[in-house]
Amino acid sequence: MSRETATVLSAALICPNRGLSSTFQAVCASVRELGFAVEVNEYPVVREVERLLSEHRVEAVFIDVSADRRAALQVISAFARVAPEVAVAGLDEANNPEAILQCLRGGATEFLASPFPVE
16 A cells, blocks of 8 residues: 655745744744745745746745835836746735735735645
């Protein structure tokens, strides 16, 4: 009898907000199907997005929009343009309708607000 192993989703975390990063990573630690290939504590400039993707094969990117929404939206748009197959999720400390709308319009496929649900 063979046992099926869970597929790990390879992800990147771009999160300058240390508190938000700690909270999100604590929840993610209990999700076996998710693994972080790279963690970045500052927003990359748009031209660095391609390099980040080529160095780290990721299927999902989680981007903090609480520290600097304008910079975060530029990064979200860059990921959506350069790698539309990569799922992009905005992260925030609160469920802010304006931030949610801006992220989705910018190319994010998901938005997660603290406290982050495990599911």
